Amino acid sequence: MQTPQHLDAKNGRIVNLDDLKTIAEQEALLKSQLKHRIFVCMGTACQSCQSADVLDSLTREVSTRGGQAECLVTPGGCQGNCAEAPLVVVEPGGQLYRGVAPGDAASVIDSLKTGPVKRLLCDTTAPFFTEQTRLVTEYRGLVNPERIEDYIAVGGYIGLLTAVTELTPDEVIQQVTRSGLRGRGGAGYPTGLKWSTVAKAVSEQKYVICNADEGDPGAFMNRSVLEDYPFRVLEGMAIAGYALGATQGYVYVRAEYPLAVKRIEKAIAGAQRHGLLGNNIANTQFSFHVEVRLGAGAFVCGEETALISSIEGGRGLPCPRPPYPAESGLWGHPTLINNVETYTNIAPIIRNGGDWFAKIGTEKSKGTKTFALSGRVKNTGLVEVPLGTTLRKIIFDIGGGVPEGHKFKAVQTGGPAGGCIPAEHLDAPIDYESLQSLGSFMGSGGMIVMDDTSCMVDVAKFFMDFCATESCGKCIPCRVGTVHMRDILNKITTGEASLEDLAQLEELCDMVKYTSLCGLGQGAPNPVLSTLRYFKDEYMAHIIDHLCPAGVCAGKGQDIRRPACVL
Amino acid sequence: MNSAAPSLPSSSQNVVAAPSDDKRWRIVGATMRRYGFAPSALIETLHTVQNSFGYLDTQSLRFVARSLKVPLSKAYGVATFYGIFRLKPHGEHTCVICTGTACHIKGAAKLLATIDRCANIRDAETTKDNKLSLVTARCFGACGIAPAAIVDGQVIGNLSPETMEELVRRCLKS
Numbered sequence: 184m185q186t187p188q189h190l191d192a193k194n195g196r197i198v199n200l201d202d203l204k205t206i207a208e209q210e211a212l213l214k215s216q217l218k219h220r221i222f223v224c225m226g227t228a229c230q231s232c233q234s235a236d237v238l239d240s241l242t243r244e245v246s247t248r249g250g251q252a253e254c255l256v257t258p259g260g261c262q263g264n265c266a267e268a269p270l271v272v273v274e275p276g277g278q279l280y281r282g283v284a285p286g287d288a289a290s291v292i293d294s295l296k297t298g299p300v301k302r303l304l305c306d307t308t309a310p311f312f313t314e315q316t317r318l319v320t321e322y323r324g325l326v327n328p329e330r331i332e333d334y335i336a337v338g339g340y341i342g343l344l345t346a347v348t349e350l351t352p353d354e355v356i357q358q359v360t361r362s363g364l365r366g367r368g369g370a371g372y373p374t375g376l377k378w379s380t381v382a383k384a385v386s387e388q389k390y391v392i393c394n395a396d397e398g399d400p401g402a403f404m405n406r407s408v409l410e411d412y413p414f415r416v417l418e419g420m421a422i423a424g425y426a427l428g429a430t431q432g433y434v435y436v437r438a439e440y441p442l443a444v445k446r447i448e449k450a451i452a453g454a455q456r457h458g459l460l461g462n463n464i465a466n467t468q469f470s471f472h473v474e475v476r477l478g479a480g481a482f483v484c485g486e487e488t489a490l491i492s493s494i495e496g497g498r499g500l501p502c503p504r505p506p507y508p509a510e511s512g513l514w515g516h517p518t519l520i521n522n523v524e525t526y527t528n529i530a531p532i533i534r535n536g537g538d539w540f541a542k543i544g545t546e547k548s549k550g551t552k553t554f555a556l557s558g559r560v561k562n563t564g565l566v567e568v569p570l571g572t573t574l575r576k577i578i579f580d581i582g583g584g585v586p587e588g589h590k591f592k593a594v595q596t597g598g599p600a601g602g603c604i605p606a607e608h609l610d611a612p613i614d615y616e617s618l619q620s621l622g623s624f625m626g627s628g629g630m631i632v633m634d635d636t637s638c639m640v641d642v643a644k645f646f647m648d649f650c651a652t653e654s655c656g657k658c659i660p661c662r663v664g665t666v667h668m669r670d671i672l673n674k675i676t677t678g679e680a681s682l683e684d685l686a687q688l689e690e691l692c693d694m695v696k697y698t699s700l701c702g703l704g705q706g707a708p709n710p711v712l713s714t715l716r717y718f719k720d721e722y723m724a725h726i727i728d729h730l731c732p733a734g735v736c737a738g739k740g741q742d743i744r745r746p747a748c749v750l
Numbered sequence: 751m752n753s754a755a756p757s758l759p760s761s762s763q764n765v766v767a768a769p770s771d772d773k774r775w776r777i778v779g780a781t782m783r784r785y786g787f788a789p790s791a792l793i794e795t796l797h798t799v800q801n802s803f804g805y806l807d808t809q810s811l812r813f814v815a816r817s818l819k820v821p822l823s824k825a826y827g828v829a830t831f832y833g834i835f836r837l838k839p840h841g842e843h844t845c846v847i848c849t850g851t852a853c854h855i856k857g858a859a860k861l862l863a864t865i866d867r868c869a870n871i872r873d874a875e876t877t878k879d880n881k882l883s884l885v886t887a888r889c890f891g892a893c894g895i896a897p898a899a900i901v902d903g904q905v906i907g908n909l910s911p912e913t914m915e916e917l918v919r920r921c922l923k924s
Contacts, residue, residue: 228907265894403893477797557896
């Protein structure tokens with residue numbers, strides 16, 4: 184890729200909207216010279232299904248036929264339907280091929296002349312594709328995540344350069360406030376309010392942190408967004424930096440996501456090279472630097488004060504709030520912490536205005552939300568819908584329902600702090616308030632579908648085991664309470680519990696919920712409380728009849744008590 | 751890591767001498783230099799040590815603690831707090847089984863039982879012949895293809911106990 188002529192004079196630095204336009208035009212020209220572009224998904228799911236080999240064989244096939252000049256084979260991003268990996272998209276036309284093997288390369292290249300390969304074709308008119316609203320994933324994986332020019336060609340960095348060159352920091356915050364955007368990490372705190380608190384704090388140094396420690400088991404939206412649109416996350420952080428008067432940002436990302444780490448590091452280098460990160464962005468006084476910090480496998484580090492301790496190089500122990508990080512955060516300075524998806528929403532808000540964003544969603548929950556749909560559902564993968572969409576629509580229309588003739592039992596949202604929502608509430612709209620009233624939690628967006636083969640007591644035990652293991656040990660209610668609750672749940676699943684144990688479990692839920700220091704402990708009882716609320720009959724079947732209705736704790740109709748030792 | 755005696759830091763320079771002339775210490779040194787030997791670089795440095803040597807031993811913890819001027823107790827505290835760090839080396843092959851919610855629902859426990867049956871190891875254990883180590887992970891985000899595992903760095907999805915058995919047998923043989 185050649186850098187546009189007049190940018191050379193500025194060492195490839197992009198300093199105004201005209202520069203972006205030049206690059207976008209150059210890209211459009213390149214695109215118009217190509218007859219076809221083939222995108223091979225390079226997300227984690229597709230890579231595990233050898234999509235790198237598919238990319239290789241497609242590239243080889245094109246070059247042996249001498250078609251490089253008119254057909255570009257390039258790595259792309261997630262298409263969403265990870266269950267059918269590896270996925271390949273052919274543009275123009277948008278044919279989506281699923282389950283592509285390296286040996287299919289010849290047929291795919293043949294198809295450019297003869298018409299789509301029917302046996303690999305995925306029906307993109309299915310509700311899975313048509314019922315989604317793509318905003319966070321608006322580029323549908325059709326940009327190469329490792330090329331900044333690809334991102335600029337689809338409108339990238341217009342938001343940042345508009346903010347820096349045309350808006351005051353106050354105006355930026357106003358737009359974010361008007362958009363009604365709320366924190367996508369789960370709690371739903373209004374983003375504009377958080378920003379203005381940090382902006383008002385007086386300090387020579389402020390920090391912007393991107394929380395990419397997506398620890399909820401069953402959630403992979405942030406991973407996908409970081410892998411596919413790393414530049415947009417950085418753009419959102421830089422806009423935040425400008426609005427708040429911060430010069431340093433950190434992306435705290437899980438070490439379990441090696442591809443996301445690689446992509447974000449590469450994106451930081453790319454943005455720096457083009458002057459979109461670093462000193463004097465757009466030749467103004469505004470400077471903003473970003474560094475990556477790796478997590479090391481501690482769930483509690485998703486909690487903001489624990490995350491700060493971890494960036495400071497210590498154990499990830501949470502601290503009591505107040506003071507909130509907005510006043511005293513990283514190294515005692517005012518700090519903004521937002522989730523990956525929150526930052527991803529910023530650039531389009533600045534580009535299109537806060538009012539545009541506020542039109543999407545419900546009265547109190549604006550915009551869209553990505554969900555990681557998994558478990559006992561036909562179409563597993565990444566989906567994005569406007570807030571206010573019903574659970575039924577996501578699970579049955581988009582997700583295609585429960586496979587193999589099984590019956591839907593519950594959907595778990597919100598990770599270990601969330602709850603299980605039963606069939607009778609499937610028509611509830613998904614927004615922060617209604618999920619909370621159902622005893623669950625928005626969380627970062629994991630959505631795990633369970634059918635009649637899942638035992639709800641076992642699920643509660645699974646989450647309690649998770650919380651007991653991941654408890655940092657700082658406060659006693661969480662450290663000791665979760666272990667006690669796990670022990671009781673263990674007794675229930677082995678048929679050794681009495682009704683007194685159940686009463687104690689309920690009492691402990693209350694105690695741990697209201698006396699724990701941070702969100703981990705406060706949320707830990709939720710899976711138990713919600714399963715007790717909707718599936719008490721299953722608890723009773725275990726305790727009184729010693730049976731597991733789902734056949735998980737023991738075979739169906741079998742006594743769940745361990746056989747007595749015969750020796 | 752070989753067991754050459756760690757040299758004491760000389761008072762004239764700030765940089766602590768590496769425990770041995772193993773070239774991998776240079777990579778560790780480079781990480782610490784990049785962060786200006788700040789105490790906050792502890793986690794990043796331990797990542798580098800583990801990536802270079804495979805695990806963290808007392809000698810490396812001592813070296814990193816001295817170099818970054820943090821108490822050894824803090825380095826040890828961090829190394830044991832975070833799930834990713836290990837204080838013992840892994841076997842020739844490593845199998846990470848995801849035990850996240852989606853994998854749990856789709857039968858991760860059966861995969862663990864299969865490994866226990868075939869290789870007689872449980873979570874965080876290594877076979878006696880040092881061929882295979884088993885680790886469980888709290889979700890690595892491959893929920894779309896659950897149940898999933900990472901065998902020697904390669905993510906493998908939609909696993910059945912049968913495929914798992916084949917993978918384990920292959921690791922044990924090679």
